[in-house]
Amino acid sequence: MSTYITTEIKPTVSTTEQFQTSQVLPIAGAHFIHDIYTAYVSPLLPVLIQKFSFSLTQAGTLTAFLQLPSLLTPFIGYLADRVSLRYFVILTPAITGTLISCMGFAPSYYSLALILLLAGISTAAFHAPAPAMIGRVAGTKIGLGMSLFMAAGELSRTIGPLLAVWAVTTWTLEGIYRTAILGWVATIILFLRLRHVSARPDKSGQLRSIVPILGSLFLPLSLINILNDFMLACMTYFLPTYMGIQGATLIASGAALSIFSLAGAIGALTSGSLSDLLGRRKILIIATVSSAILMLFFIRSHGWLLVPLLLLLGFTALSRTPVMLALVQESLPNNRAVGNGLFMFISFLVRPITTIVIGAWGDHFGLESAFFWSALISLFSIPAIIALPHNPKIS
Numbered sequence: 001m002s003t004y005i006t007t008e009i010k011p012t013v014s015t016t017e018q019f020q021t022s023q024v025l026p027i028a029g030a031h032f033i034h035d036i037y038t039a040y041v042s043p044l045l046p047v048l049i050q051k052f053s054f055s056l057t058q059a060g061t062l063t064a065f066l067q068l069p070s071l072l073t074p075f076i077g078y079l080a081d082r083v084s085l086r087y088f089v090i091l092t093p094a095i096t097g098t099l100i101s102c103m104g105f106a107p108s109y110y111s112l113a114l115i116l117l118l119a120g121i122s123t124a125a126f127h128a129p130a131p132a133m134i135g136r137v138a139g140t141k142i143g144l145g146m147s148l149f150m151a152a153g154e155l156s157r158t159i160g161p162l163l164a165v166w167a168v169t170t171w172t173l174e175g176i177y178r179t180a181i182l183g184w185v186a187t188i189i190l191f192l193r194l195r196h197v198s199a200r201p202d203k204s205g206q207l208r209s210i211v212p213i214l215g216s217l218f219l220p221l222s223l224i225n226i227l228n229d230f231m232l233a234c235m236t237y238f239l240p241t242y243m244g245i246q247g248a249t250l251i252a253s254g255a256a257l258s259i260f261s262l263a264g265a266i267g268a269l270t271s272g273s274l275s276d277l278l279g280r281r282k283i284l285i286i287a288t289v290s291s292a293i294l295m296l297f298f299i300r301s302h303g304w305l306l307v308p309l310l311l312l313l314g315f316t317a318l319s320r321t322p323v324m325l326a327l328v329q330e331s332l333p334n335n336r337a338v339g340n341g342l343f344m345f346i347s348f349l350v351r352p353i354t355t356i357v358i359g360a361w362g363d364h365f366g367l368e369s370a371f372f373w374s375a376l377i378s379l380f381s382i383p384a385i386i387a388l389p390h391n392p393k394i395s
Helices: 002-017 021-038 041-052 056-080 086-101 109-127 129-137 142-171 173-194 211-237 239-245 250-278 280-298 303-317 320-331 336-365 367-386
Strands: none
Touching: 021 086, 021 109, 021 129, 021 142, 021 173, 041 056, 041 109, 041 142, 041 173, 041 211, 041 239, 041 250, 056 109, 056 129, 056 211, 056 336, 086 109, 086 129, 086 173, 109 129, 109 336, 129 142, 129 320, 129 336, 142 173, 142 250, 142 320, 211 239, 211 250, 211 280, 211 303, 211 320, 211 336, 211 367, 239 250, 239 367, 250 280, 250 303, 250 320, 280 303, 280 320, 280 367, 320 336, 336 367
């Protein structure tokens, strides 16, 4: 009898509850490799501005081209819930890496925009199914799974700026095409590791099951994203430019972004696990209030104080996304990729708008003013956090 019970229980725990480390880590690794390349744009922005002689507003539009294909993520997510799109996750590091590494060959602003648009399509094809794959293999520890996934993405934004600055310093902007080899090597490895991992649930839910939670979950999540994204746009896109205006070198400006992103990787790794224990809402409120205060201190500080402030700011400001992704995955167990696609759609659609606004504000009133007001605006997201639907994980 005991043998029979053991035989019946093990598969259930393995497929629905157990945290499958051997599958979670390769997917997180795919996120790391892929996002190294999308992290090139921000630290190379001063070089691109010099080459093409465009304004901060035009610089802000570049991220719009990179993020515009996020409009596709709900549709890609819909497919991923019905036909496993694991090969999107496997192939996109090579595709995105090749496109981004060829930015130096762009003869004009418009050709650069086209390259970023194509890279954005590849990025959307990765980010829609990948978190759903994590939700499938993370068992009951979805917060931990999303923390590992997002921490890998933030870590890539630590390595990416350093690699980009080193490559352009060593080979010039045109010579960074050499770094594309990393994406191709990664794709080969990911094929060997992920080709048997499904991106769709065992049972696909009906799309109408999403409708009841559109208002209760996605509306407050959208408000949280919008109101916090002004500050994230400042720190993830305009930080090197801001540091350059303050007199920092290109290497120092890239290092500042890497410090911020490294702390963000630690914050992302920590926040999801903490929200599993303490509740999603508490972690979101703590992260929002502390990051706003730290931002105000950052723009009033100079010298060595910037380093600890960047560390603390990165830890708090970049810790929200794993928590919100965990909420989406928990709320839509049979439509995880669609839910993730909607979340990414909102997140990626907001970023180009806020980045353009920050760039225009910087052109007219200065980047320091934009940084200041973005911190204050983020605090208005607290009512939206409180309005999130009640359940044991959120409270």
